[in-house]
Structure formats: structure tokens, C-alpha cells
Amino acid sequence: MSDLGAWMFIIGIFVMMVAVIVLIVAAIRKANRLKLGSIYTVAGAAAIVIIGIIFMMVSPVKSNESGSNQSIHTTKKSDTEKLESAAKASSKAASEKSASIKGSSEAASIESASASSELAKSESQKVSQAQEAQTNSQNISYGMLIKSDDNKGKAYIVSGSVLQAQSDSGMEMLLVDATGNGDYVEVIVNGKTNAVEDSTITAQGILGKRDTYDTQAGGSNTVPTLYVDDSSNVTVQ
Structure with missing residues (x-):
């Protein structure tokens, strides 16, 4: 319930309370059963009871609204934390994947360089051995x-x-x-x-x-x- 609705509800009850008190006073005076001071006492007591009833009815409404607002706030906070956690996890996974790709690329480059080096070394050895064989055959x-x-x-x-x-x-x-x-x-x-x-x-x-x-x-x-x-x-x- 909104604040405006709560206040309208209170005013309505108050008007009804006043009407009831007026009716009670009118009925008592008409019967001449009580003095004027006793009438005011009864009316005041009735007013206090009605106000107490209104307070008890309004308080749970306020409490429910507060609890609802708190629940909504907590839910929003929880959703925000979940989104932040998911974003962090996604960012971490992306970083790890990038590092893995970079590591694989570097490993492939090293292997390629090593293979090229071995091939060049082998070719160089062949040339060197051919030259040595030619020289030995002459000497x-x-x-x-x-x-x-x-x-x-x-x-x-x-x-x-x-x-x-x-x-x-x-x-x-x-x-x-x-x-x-x-x-x-x-x-x-x-x-x-x-x-x-x-x-x-x-x-x-x-x-x-x-x-x-x-x-x-x-x-x-x-x-x-x-x-x-x-x-x-x-x-x-």
C-alpha cells in the first residue's frame, strides 16, 4: 500500500470514528442515562480504542511495505552481485584463453624455428661432408x-x-x-x-x-x- 492510500484509509476510519461517537453521544443524551462528563469519558475511550485499532491495522501495512522494499533491495543487490561475478568470470576465462592461445602460438613458433634450425644444420653438414669427401679423395x-x-x-x-x-x-x-x-x-x-x-x-x-x-x-x-x-x-x- 502507498503512503497516500494509507493516509486516505486513516482519514476514512477517523471520519467513521467521529460519526460513531456522535451517534453514541446523541443516543446517550437522548436517554438521559449519563451525565455530560460521563458521556465525554465514554466517547474518549471509544476514540482511543478506535485509534488503537487503526494503528494496529496501519502498522502491519507499513511493516509489509518496508519488508517488501527491503526484499526488493536485497534481490537487486543479489542480482547485481551475480552479474558482477559472471562478468569477472567471463573476463578471467577470456584472459586465460588469450594466454593459452599466445602460449600455443609461441610454442609453435619455437618448434618451427627449431625445425628450421635442424634442417639448416643438416644441410650444412651435408655440404661440409661433401667438401671433406672431395678433399680426401684427392689426398x-x-x-x-x-x-x-x-x-x-x-x-x-x-x-x-x-x-x-x-x-x-x-x-x-x-x-x-x-x-x-x-x-x-x-x-x-x-x-x-x-x-x-x-x-x-x-x-x-x-x-x-x-x-x-x-x-x-x-x-x-x-x-x-x-x-x-x-x-x-x-x-x-
Whole structure:
């Protein structure tokens, strides 16, 4: 109930109270049963009772209005707190997602840079090994290779005609005439090539220990060995 409605209600009750008192006074005087002072006393008592009744009726209305207003205020406050909490949670989630995306992007960049670095390093090693093999092939003669294993582990290039070609378990053994004068090198390739007997090849690899094999004439022959880690390092002409 609004304040205006409450006051109109009070005024209405007051008017009714006055009317009742007037009627009571008129009836008593007409009956001549009480003196004038007693009449006023009764009227006053009646007025006090009616006012008390009005007060008790209005107080709960005020109390209800106050409680309702307090409840509305509390509800509004609770809704506001919920909205603020939701906004904070949303902002935190957005920040965490942004940080996660940034972290993933940085990790991807690092991995990409690392892969590029490894690729560049690998290419650089290949170039360096090719240059080393070329230099060693010029400085280390066949006689030095057949004499001892001192050059084991060095990069080297062998070129010549294939006398014998064998393949087994993904590996190939090519017996190559490295000088054209019957100076053979045993080339062991990891993988398969198109080389056959009488093919001319160029192979880049790493020198190993000398190997001794039996010949068809019943004798033996000792030759240097060259290990090629990938068939792509063998060129067949």
C-alpha cells in the first residue's frame, strides 16, 4: 500500500470514528442515562480504542511495505552481485584463453624455428661432408687405403665400374673398380640402387675397415670398404 492510500484509509476510519461517537453521544443524551462528563469519558475511550485499532491495522501495512522494499533491495543487490561475478568470470576465462592461445602460438613458433634450425644444420653438414669427401679423395690414394685402416671414419668418394652387384635385406654390396686397373673398393649401400654389373657409379660415404673375401679361383682378396648411409648418395650412370 502507498503512503497516500494509507493516509486516505486513516482519514476514512477517523471520519467513521467521529460519526460513531456522535451517534453514541446523541443516543446517550437522548436517554438521559449519563451525565455530560460521563458521556465525554465514554466517547474518549471509544476514540482511543478506535485509534488503537487503526494503528494496529496501519502498522502491519507499513511493516509489509518496508519488508517488501527491503526484499526488493536485497534481490537487486543479489542480482547485481551475480552479474558482477559472471562478468569477472567471463573476463578471467577470456584472459586465460588469450594466454593459452599466445602460449600455443609461441610454442609453435619455437618448434618451427627449431625445425628450421635442424634442417639448416643438416644441410650444412651435408655440404661440409661433401667438401671433406672431395678433399680426401684427392689426398688419400688407393695405395694408402689398401695399406692400413688409418683412414677409417673419413668421408670419401669412390667412382668406377661395377664388377659385382649383390642385394640382400635392403642392403647392396657393390664391388667397384676405383682406378680402372683392378683396384677394387667394396661399397656397402643402405638401400637399393639401379646399379648392376658393368654400371658406372659415383658413391659418397664413410671409409671403414678393410675387408677380405674369397675369390672364385680359390684365393682371397683384401679391399677397402666404403659405407653409404643412403642410396641417394649413389649416382648410377
